[in-house]
Amino acid sequence: xxxxxxxxxxxxxxxxxxxxxxxxxxxxxxxxxxxxxxxxxxxxxxxxxxxxxxxxxxxxxxxxxxxxxxxxxxxxxxxxxxxxxxxxxxxxxxxxxxxxxxxxxxxxxxxxxxxxxxxxxxxxxxxxxxxxxxxxxxxxxxxx
Amino acid sequence: xxxxxxxxxxxxxxxxxxxxxxxxxxxxxxxxxxxxxxxxxxxxxxxxxxxxxxxxxxxxxxxxxxxxxxxxxxxxxxxxxxxxxxxxxxxxxxxxxxxxxxxxxxxxxxxxxxxxxxxxxxxxxxxxxxxxxxxxxxxxxxxxxxxxxxx
Numbered sequence: 001x002x003x004x005x006x007x008x009x010x011x012x013x014x015x016x017x018x019x020x021x022x023x024x025x026x027x028x029x030x031x032x033x034x035x036x037x038x039x040x041x042x043x044x045x046x047x048x049x050x051x052x053x054x055x056x057x058x059x060x061x062x063x064x065x066x067x068x069x070x071x072x073x074x075x076x077x078x079x080x081x082x083x084x085x086x087x088x089x090x091x092x093x094x095x096x097x098x099x100x101x102x103x104x105x106x107x108x109x110x111x112x113x114x115x116x117x118x119x120x121x122x123x124x125x126x127x128x129x130x131x132x133x134x135x136x137x138x139x140x141x142x143x144x
Numbered sequence: 145x146x147x148x149x150x151x152x153x154x155x156x157x158x159x160x161x162x163x164x165x166x167x168x169x170x171x172x173x174x175x176x177x178x179x180x181x182x183x184x185x186x187x188x189x190x191x192x193x194x195x196x197x198x199x200x201x202x203x204x205x206x207x208x209x210x211x212x213x214x215x216x217x218x219x220x221x222x223x224x225x226x227x228x229x230x231x232x233x234x235x236x237x238x239x240x241x242x243x244x245x246x247x248x249x250x251x252x253x254x255x256x257x258x259x260x261x262x263x264x265x266x267x268x269x270x271x272x273x274x275x276x277x278x279x280x281x282x283x284x285x286x287x288x289x290x291x292x293x294x295x
Contacts, residue, residue, distance in 0.1 A: 002180065002192065009194045012173025013201020019165035020202070021209040026158045028219030028226050031166060033255040034280065041281055042288075046152075050159035057163020058256060062263035064164060065171030073171060075264040076179040079251045084268050088258075088275025089282075090247025095255060096283040098240020099228070102254040103166075105241075106199060111206025112214070112227065119233055120241040125185070127245025132185040135249070143182035143189075143252065 020108050023054070032104020033058070034095035078143040098124075151221040158221065167260040173198040176261040178252025185249050 020031035027050055029036075036051045062073055079087055095101040098120055100109060105124075109117020135141040174180045175198055183192030218224050248254055253261070253272055261269045 002177075002183065004192060004194060005174075006193075006197050009173050009197035010201040010204075012169045012171070012175065013198040013203075014205055015169030015172060016166055016198070017202035017205025017209065019162045019169060020206055021213065022165070023159065023162040024210060024219065024225070025213045026220045027155050027162075028222040028224060029159075030227060031162060033259065037255060037277070038280060038284060041277070041284055049156035053156040053158075053160035054163035054166075055259065057160040057165075058167040058170075058259040059262045060160070061164040061167020061169070062171055062176065062260040064168050066263060073261060073264045074174060074177050075261050075266055075269070076177055077252075077266060077268050078178045078182050079268070081268070081271070083250050084272050085275045087247040087251030087253065088272040089279035090243050090250070091254060091258075091272075092247075092276035092279025092281070093283045094240045094243030094245070094247055094279075096240070096280045096287075097236050098244055099237060101244060101256070102248075103256050107202045107206055108210075109228075111203060111210045113207070114228070115231060116228070116233060116237055120237055123238060123241035124245035124248060127242050128185040128249035129187050131246045131249025132182055133188060136186070136188060141182075141186070143179050143186060 016103075016107060017111070020103070020111065024108075030104055030108045032100050032108055034092075034101040035099070035104050038096055078141075080140075080142070083140075094124075155221050166256065169202075170257050170260045173201070176257045176264070178257075181252040181254075181257070182249065185252075 023029050023031045036054050039047060039051050066073060100120060105117040105120040110121060132141065170176050174194060180192060180194050184195035214225060251272055255276060258269060258273050258276060262273060
């Protein structure tokens with residue numbers, strides 16, 4: 001396991017929650033990445049610019065992090081090429097079908113005390129855990 | 145509500161600022177690192193609590209914050225709050241969450257961290273994001289055709 005840094009984890013989480021709160025207070029929108037992205041895949045006039053701004057802002061935040069730290073983002077990959085493609089397809093399809101991902105359900109939905117979001121979050125965390133366990137049993141686990 | 149034309153100009157800027165803060169938070173909390181994420185999902189290995197603490201930090205802001213904000217008549221720039229109203233635990237919600245969970249466990253990426261991690265320059269992240277957009281597009285196309293929806 002990489003060193004656990006609770007302060008960075010909590011502080012980063014507070015920043016994420018603050019970003020979601022700002023988007024709700026000012027634009028009246030849920031900061032759910034898959035939903036914001038979905039609205040760009042079937043664009044409606046007058047509902048594009050804020051979405052494009054938010055989506056472009058994410059790698060922008062990555063750049064700010066690089067600039068502050070003068071280093072790398074610390075991305076260590078855990079999947080083979082075929083796993084990467086399959087993972088992307090499932091994440092894209094599943095988050096659209098389930099109306100949300102970690103941000104929309106986990107941060108915003110639970111933040112509104114939504115029952116749907118709480119259940120969805122518990123389901124994708126449990127399935128994610130089961131998937132990692134299955135990869136371990138199959139000898140395909142490349143993480144930690 | 146603010147003047148409409150003024151709001152139209154400001155909304156994208158606020159969206160971008162919120163996106164930057166969000167991405168920065170994902171960077172600081174190391175959620176852009178798939179090894180961290182699968183470390184949390186790997187309950188039979190050396191369990192890494194980071195993701196759980198990040199969620200707690202975010203919820204410590206959104207649970208009380210949304211309570212206060214959603215008490216207002218509306219947001220500062222838009223006509224109304226755009227918040228989901230459905231409450232039923234239906235099949236698309238549960239099946240979608242299962243499929244997402246499998247993909248999340250396989251790659252260690254969910255949508256926000258993947259988009260933020262594009263600046264790491266790893267070609268794998270670009271391939272993941274491309275596949276993710278394709279998967280989302282396939283779903284939305286199928287959902288547009290009544291014969292293919294299963295509701």
